[in-house]
Amino acid sequence: MANCAQELATVFESAARPYSGMDPMLLRENIFGMSLANEDAEPLDTVIRQVARDIARHAIVVQHPHCIAHLHTPPMLCGIAAENFIAAQNQSMDSWDQSGSATFVEQHVIAHLCRLFSYPSEGDGVFTSGGTQGNIMALLIARDWFAQQRSGHNVQRDGLPPYASRLRIIGSAKSHFTLEKAASVMGLGQQAVVRIPTNPDGTMIIEALESTLRQLQVDGLLPFVIVGTAGTTDHGAVDGLRDISRIARASNIWFHVDAAYGGAMILSQAKQRLAGIELADSLIVDFHKMWFQPVSCGALLMRDTSDFKYLLHHADYLNRESDDLPNLVDKTISTTRRFDALKVFMMLRAVGTDTLGAMVDHLLQQGTAIALHLREDERFELLALPALSTVLFRYADLPETLGIDAFNRQLRVALLKRGIAVLGETTVAGKVALKLTILNPCLTIGMFVDLFNKIVELAETLKSDVLAEHV
Numbered sequence: 001m002a003n004c005a006q007e008l009a010t011v012f013e014s015a016a017r018p019y020s021g022m023d024p025m026l027l028r029e030n031i032f033g034m035s036l037a038n039e040d041a042e043p044l045d046t047v048i049r050q051v052a053r054d055i056a057r058h059a060i061v062v063q064h065p066h067c068i069a070h071l072h073t074p075p076m077l078c079g080i081a082a083e084n085f086i087a088a089q090n091q092s093m094d095s096w097d098q099s100g101s102a103t104f105v106e107q108h109v110i111a112h113l114c115r116l117f118s119y120p121s122e123g124d125g126v127f128t129s130g131g132t133q134g135n136i137m138a139l140l141i142a143r144d145w146f147a148q149q150r151s152g153h154n155v156q157r158d159g160l161p162p163y164a165s166r167l168r169i170i171g172s173a174k175s176h177f178t179l180e181k182a183a184s185v186m187g188l189g190q191q192a193v194v195r196i197p198t199n200p201d202g203t204m205i206i207e208a209l210e211s212t213l214r215q216l217q218v219d220g221l222l223p224f225v226i227v228g229t230a231g232t233t234d235h236g237a238v239d240g241l242r243d244i245s246r247i248a249r250a251s252n253i254w255f256h257v258d259a260a261y262g263g264a265m266i267l268s269q270a271k272q273r274l275a276g277i278e279l280a281d282s283l284i285v286d287f288h289k290m291w292f293q294p295v296s297c298g299a300l301l302m303r304d305t306s307d308f309k310y311l312l313h314h315a316d317y318l319n320r321e322s323d324d325l326p327n328l329v330d331k332t333i334s335t336t337r338r339f340d341a342l343k344v345f346m347m348l349r350a351v352g353t354d355t356l357g358a359m360v361d362h363l364l365q366q367g368t369a370i371a372l373h374l375r376e377d378e379r380f381e382l383l384a385l386p387a388l389s390t391v392l393f394r395y396a397d398l399p400e401t402l403g404i405d406a407f408n409r410q411l412r413v414a415l416l417k418r419g420i421a422v423l424g425e426t427t428v429a430g431k432v433a434l435k436l437t438i439l440n441p442c443l444t445i446g447m448f449v450d451l452f453n454k455i456v457e458l459a460e461t462l463k464s465d466v467l468a469e470h471v
């Protein structure tokens with residue numbers, strides 16, 4: 001084991017590019033060629049060297065300045081230190097007798113988070129594997145709460161109510177696709193998701209929300225939750241949370257906030273943009289996004305701890321009703337669960353909220369600066385002004401004969417496969433867009449200029465290749 005840190009250090013020292021550039025099919029062949037048969041097992045030191053040489057060297061280098069595609073952050077050192085404790089001690093958060101001190105750390109961190117988000121004293125929460133799990137759990141609780149309120153129906157015990165096919169989840173056109181995932185996992189089907197149109201900046205149109213709710217009522221449908229997003233995946237848009245809360249309250253609908261991306265603004269000068277989040281019945285936040293923690297690390301917070309009852313099931317071997325020590329399995333759909341709360345604990349202890357907030361502010365400012373830089377560069381088209389730290393743009397210096405959408409798709413894949421840059425791709429108002437998701441506070445403007453030069457250089461090469469083909 002001693003050589004593990006040394007091997008990793010060598011991998012990082014030699015990581016000149018965001019991806020090694022090895023042909024993906026060759027990489028696959030090499031990896032599938034590594035025998036997993038019992039007779040081929042080797043000493044751990046040998047395996048560590050092989051992992052470093054043949055796997056880690058071909059990893060996507062999230063620390064590289066030109067690896068800037070997804071909500072996927074370079075992890076802070078304190079998080080990596082925490083991962084050592086987490087893996088070595090292997091606590092499991094389901095029951096106190098598997099995670100004594102860890103259970104109290106998670107409760108302590110959750111109480112702190114509830115205070116940060118200005119939840120009342122009844123607030124509570126639990127760590128999750130990330131935004132997907134958090135959204136699924138919140139929507140499930142919302143559905144069961146609604147059925148209880150509406151007809152005294154107990155979904156946990158009796159399954160879906162007779163009116164299940166009329167239940168509706170309301171989000172915006174830009175809400176995360178986990179709403180559909182949740183709807184299908186919950187037995188409601190994707191058809192249960194109603195998406196409200198958005199403004200050009202990606203925020204939910206509040207008037208459209210109101211008119212849709214009226215129409216759903218006319219149609220005899222039953223919206224049970226409205227999901228506001230604080231930081232949409234592409235635009236970073238923050239919905240009008242106060243307005244949504246008011247509308248949800250007036251209609252007796254659960255209000256959930258997906259703050260997986262934008263929740264970190266609670267620490268920053270931009271905190272006011274989250275106004276209304278404290279009114280949410282539930283909210284999720286992902287620490288493996290703009291809180292710079294290693295995957296995976298998220299939390300679901302509930303305004304009222306008693307609503308966790310919809311997830312509570314007892315097992316004789318694990319969480320007996322008679323237990324007087326806390327078993328966190330009572331509040332989640334997981335059983336065995338990682339001690340991810342330690343990463344947040346160590347981050348708060350070692351970095352502190354002021355520095356974290358300053359890092360978030362820096363990312364927001366840098367997103368705007370980079371967007372303005374691109375707007376001045378005629379070779380690119382800026383597709384939206386950033387709301388958080390994503391920049392949506394595309395390469396536009398093309399003759400009309402070349403399809404701009406197809407070209408940008410081809411450009412992104414070529415940048416990736418050649419190990420030049422890892423960029424995101426999405427669509428903005430029907431246009432194929434390249435996306436930067438800036439989550440690395442160590443980047444300088446010069447590094448972005450270098451990136452844009454490399455994009456242009458490859459685009460020029462691809463352009464002349466394509467044009468030559470047409471001759």
Ligand SMILES: Cc1ncc(COP(=O)(O)O)c(C=O)c1O
Nearest residue numbers: 071130131132176231233258260
């Ligand atoms: C707004 C939003 N919500 C939820 C998720 C899902 O989070 P996770 O990948 O942690 O499951 C994402 C992922 O990017 C997201 O952007």
